[in-house]
Every structure is written in structure tokens, then in C-alpha cells.
Amino acid sequence: KNEVEQSPQNLTAQEGEFITINCSYSVGISALHWLQQHPGGGIVSLFMLSSGKKKHGRLIATINIQEKHSSLHITASHPRDSAVYICAVSNFGNEKLTFGTGTRLTIIP
Amino acid sequence: NAGVTQTPKFRVLKTGQSMTLLCAQDMNHEYMYWYRQDPGMGLRLIHYSVGEGTTAKGEVPDGYNVSRLKKQNFLLGLESAAPSQTSVYFCASIPILSGPLLSQFFGPGTRLTVL
Numbered sequence: 001k002n003e004v005e006q007s008p009q010n011l012t013a014q015e016g017e018f019i020t021i022n023c024s025y026s027v028g029i030s031a032l033h034w035l036q037q038h039p040g041g042g043i044v045s046l047f048m049l050s051s052g053k054k055k056h057g058r059l060i061a062t063i064n065i066q067e068k069h070s071s072l073h074i075t076a077s078h079p080r081d082s083a084v085y086i087c088a089v090s091n092f093g094n095e096k097l098t099f100g101t102g103t104r105l106t107i108i109p
Numbered sequence: 110n111a112g113v114t115q116t117p118k119f120r121v122l123k124t125g126q127s128m129t130l131l132c133a134q135d136m137n138h139e140y141m142y143w144y145r146q147d148p149g150m151g152l153r154l155i156h157y158s159v160g161e162g163t164t165a166k167g168e169v170p171d172g173y174n175v176s177r178l179k180k181q182n183f184l185l186g187l188e189s190a191a192p193s194q195t196s197v198y199f200c201a202s203i204p205i206l207s208g209p210l211l212s213q214f215f216g217p218g219t220r221l222t223v224l
Contacts (some may be wrong), residue, residue, distance in 0.1 A: 095140055
């Protein structure tokens with residue numbers, strides 16, 4: 001069993017729909033990261049969170065430490081949101097991240 | 110600032126050939142990482158460095174060597190390339206560790222094919 005699991009693996013939705021991507025982890029963590037990888041390949045960090053919720057534009061990330069679960073939400077989805085979304089976790093004093101396999105999101109106009 | 114850059118962007122090698130991938134960052138970051146990304150798998154850590162002159166093995170280090178002679182550069186070497194090393198390679202860096210690991214800055218990737 002992978003330490004970080006994402007669901008779904010693939011998600012196709014119509015423009016404007018509310019999107020939820022889930023991430024579950026099996027180890028204690030100090031922080032959880034959400035990253036975005038565009039079709040061109042570049043990877044950018046979206047959020048780092050250790051509790052509660054963070055919002056940036058139409059993106060919202062939440063984390064429940066007790067349930068070892070995080071969600072990434074996209075409101076009013078747009079075709080430019082099409083990308084692979086990757087969840088990763090880190091531990092205190094550990095310089096390394098453990099990555100999920102990613103969720104491929106496709107938004108259809 | 111250029112951020113994190115990788116050289117080259119693409120490369121095709123024959124089995125047994127050697128090459129070096131260069132990662133450079135101009136943000137004065139202490140930590141640097143080399144990952145490989147393969148279809149259906151998450152990013153996997155090859156080697157990493159927590160400062161100039163230091164390196165450590167990651168999850169999949171076999172067949173690779175690294176060096177961090179200067180703080181801004183992190184080199185990944187393949188001494189004798191194998192088809193199993195066909196992959197997309199990403200470099201990343203972060204500032205010095207203080208509390209939870211900060212968000213990483215990624216390079217654009219190097220697509221390597223070994224025939």
C-alpha cells in the first residue's frame with residue numbers, strides 16, 4: 001500500500017462544474033502539499049498546509065489530520081484547469097517528500 | 110531570477126553511454142533534489158542534497174551519481190545508461206528547512222530516452 005493515495009486517478013468534467021480531488025495518507029505528517037503539473041510538463045506548488053483550509057482564487061485545499069485526508073476543490077472549473085494534480089506529504093525533520101501518483105483532470109468546454 | 114533551470118531539455122542516448130544532467134538555481138536554496146517521473150508512478154526521489162558538498166540517496170539511486178560542488182548547481186550523472194532509465198527527470202529546490210518542509214520549486218524537466 002502506497003503511503004499517499006489519490007482518487008480519482010482520472011476525472012473528466014464539464015466547464016463550470018465543482019471539482020474535488022482526494023488524497024489519503026497513512027503516515028504521520030508535518031505538512032501536505034498540492035502541486036499542479038500542466039500538459040507541458042512543468043510542476044508548480046499550489047498549497048502547503050498542516051491544518052484547516054487554504055484558498056487561492058478558485059482553488060481550495062482542506063486537510064483533516066485526524067482522518068489523514070486532504071481534498072483539493074476547484075470551483076467554477078475552466079478548461080485551463082486541465083492538468084495533473086499531485087498530492088505529497090512531508091514529516092518534521094525529514095527533508096524528503098512522498099508523492100501520490102496524481103489525478104489527471106480534464107475540463108471540457 | 111531564472112528560478113530552477115535544467116540542461117538539457119531533451120536527450121537520446123544509446124545503452125551504455127554516459128551523460129550528466131545539470132540543475133541550476135539562483136534562489137540561494139540549500140536543499141536540492143533529483144526526481145524521475147514515469148507513467149503511472151508518482152515522482153520518485155533519486156538523490157538529494159541538503160547543502161553544498163553533501164549528497165544523500167533517495168528511493169531509487171541505483172545507476173545514478175550526483176555532485177553538489179557549488180550551492181547553486183546539482184549534477185545528476187548516468188555512467189552507463191540503460192533503457193530502464195528512460196524517464197522524465199525533474200530537479201527541485203527549497204530554502205533551508207525550518208519547521209515543515211516548504212514548497213519545492215521545480216525545474217522544467219529533462220526528457221531522456223535510452224535506446
